[in-house]
Structures are given as structure tokens and as C-alpha cells.
Amino acid sequence: MDSTIRTDDFNKRRKATWASYIIGGIIFLIFIILVFLYAILRVRSIKIHLQSVNIKDLVTNNRLSPAASFSMLLKAQVTIKNSNFGHYKFENSTLVLAYRGTHVGEAGIGKGLVKARSMKRINIVAKVSSSSWKRDDVSSDYRASSQKIKLAASAQVTGKVHVLKIIRRKKIAKMNCIMELDTKTQTIDNMHCK
Template sequence: MAEKDQQGYPLAPANGHARSDLESSTLQSKELRRKKKIKCLVYIAAFAVFQTIIILVFALTVMRIKTPDVKLGTLTIQNFNVGTAGSPSFSMRLIAEVTVKNKNFGHYKYEESTATFSYGGRTVGQTLIPNGRAKARKTRRMSIVVDVNSAGQLSGNSNLSNEISTGMLTLSSHTKLSGKVTLLKVMKKRKTAEMNCTMIFNVASQDADAGHHAKITATKCVAEDYEASVNQWNRNCNQ
């Protein structure tokens, strides 16, 4: 009877924790996969943010087309002659440096233009600025020569008489460059830079050995799409 009772009940497994170990291993595997998925999502999100930053920087720097700066640099005066308050007149040859500063990541190709010098709104000298190209992130320098003469333009001008009396002669110059900025050989945008300068000449000294000095003040540069103020500067130019 005892033998039958023993045969009716099977023996318990040798390792009672086998099932719990299997469940624990399954949970650990699921947790590991979950952590890997989270890590992948973090990497993808970080990569997307990085790409967005790169695109924004590229769009705000490289792809942003700016108007080039046109400035009048050093000025040399030759053959300077000035009349008297009773018979006001002046004539001179100006050799000026014009700079075209291209701040873009593409070249700026500008068309032929003119530089006009005037007194009291009347033209007293004009010279040609040939077409050219300013390389990307570079400054193009060129030299222009203009003969300035008041003959036949300012007869009877009382303001000129007053300026000669005080020894200060004021001239204005105007330069306008139009052209296109090309990026990546595909993207092109037209930009126009305009420069207006005021020059004050000291004409008090008539001694040829002493020479004459010019003080140049750049008032402003106006571009096609905005007006930017330019810092004022003074330069001395010897005969």
C-alpha cells in the first residue's frame, strides 16, 4: 500500500528555481532591448538637432548674401591750383584708391560705372570705373584718376568765394556699383552699392614746398536693400 502511495506522487524537480531563472533572464533581455531602443532614439534626436544647427549656421552665414562695401581710400593730389576770393576757381588732379569689399562666400561681379566729383551740386570731374570682379571674402582695390576743374561750372558762385577766403574747399564724390553675387555657381542675386563721400581740402597754404593736405570724411554708404552707417575717418594726402 505504501508503495502505491509513493508511485502516485511524482518527485519534485531537482532545481526548484529553474522557471524563475528563465523568467528573470527574459525580463533582463527585454530591459536590455528597451535600453538599446532608447539609446538609438537619443542618438537619432541628437543627430537631428546637430543637422538642424548646421543647416541654420549655413543659411545664416554662407547662404546670406550681403551688399559689398565700396569705399574711397587714400587720396593723392597733383597740380593743385586755387584762385582768389575775387576770382574763385580751382583745379587739381586726384588719384584715389577705391576698394570693393566682398563679404560673401561667392564672387561679386560688378559692371562698368563712373565716379563723379562735384561742388555745390555741380559736376566738376568725372572718371570711369571699369567692370571687374571681387573674389569671395576678398577686397578688390583699384586706382582711379580724375581731373577736377571748376572752369565754366561755378562762375559767380559766392559760396566758393567764401570757402577760398576761409581756406577750406569742400568737394563731394559719388560712386555707384551694380553687379551680381554668385554662390555655388547656381544662386545669383543682384546687389548695388552706393558711396557718397565728402572731402575737405585745406587751401590756405599756397607754398608749393609745404604742399596741400586733404581731409576725407566718409559719411555713409547706401546699398540696394539697406542703408548702413560707416565709421568716419580722416586721411592726410600730400601733393
């Protein structure tokens, strides 16, 4: 009788041990699945930056009179960074250049695709001209800042992040930059982007 009690006790302990292993394994699998869902399927924000801005064909009329003006071609590279585990498909957009809040130029950013965890570089060319602006304000900038012109560049790219072909999230990337154009050296100084 003692041996049957011992074997029954032993079987009960063995079943309890296996049950605890199975429950522990299930908890571990649930933990792994939750980490996967949080790290892989979480949709992060898209980043857009303006880089390597160059000036070409700068023409200035910097007389200290109401006739001061500027025009140029601005070549730049826009980068769109996707840190998600799915690709980002974006629509057509426009980079707008402004001088004292007034539109002076723009460049198109065509629709495209940024692969998962990568960056897309887009070269743009914008024709910038102060012809739509009051001439006396351009003259005052030449007098006040040693022939430096402050330009603002802004863009907004709208698209969707596709993760594992089941999750589609709309994401908007925004960029606002302020830069100074030095008309003497024909370079861009002090560019700050948000």
C-alpha cells in the first residue's frame, strides 16, 4: 500500500511539474509575441530633411533703391527617412520657398516609395524670384544684413506605411527650414530645420 501511495504521489508531482512547464512555455510565447507586435508592427513617424542646398545663376540688383531684387535657381536634395519595418508610399508634394512669408519659389516632389528601414534621396530644382514682392523690403534687407537674404523652405509629404501587407497607416512628414542666402559668396549659411 505504501508503494501505491508513493507512485500516486510521484505521478501527481510529475503531472504538476509538466503542467508548470507548459504554462511557463505559454507565458514565454505570449511575451515573445507581444515584443514582436510592439517592435515590428509599431508604425513610427517619417522624417523629411533638406540637404546640400546649392545656388546657381544668382542675379541680384542690390542697389539701395526700391528696385532691389533677386532671382536664382536653387538646387537641393530632399531626403525622406523611413524607420519602419514596412515600406512608405507617398503622393506628389511641393517644397515651397518663401521670403518674408511671401511665396518666391517652389519645387515638386514626385510620388514614390521608400523601402523598409531606408532613406530616399530626391534631387529638386526650384526657380526663386522676388518679382512678386515689394521692392523696398528687399532693399532694406540688403542694407540691414550685409546682402544676406533670409529664405524659408517648407514641405509636407503625405503617404501610407504598409507593414506585412496587413497594416496600413497614414503618416504625414513635415519640414520647416530657415536659411540665409549670402549674395556675395552665393552660398547658403545658417540653415536650421525642424
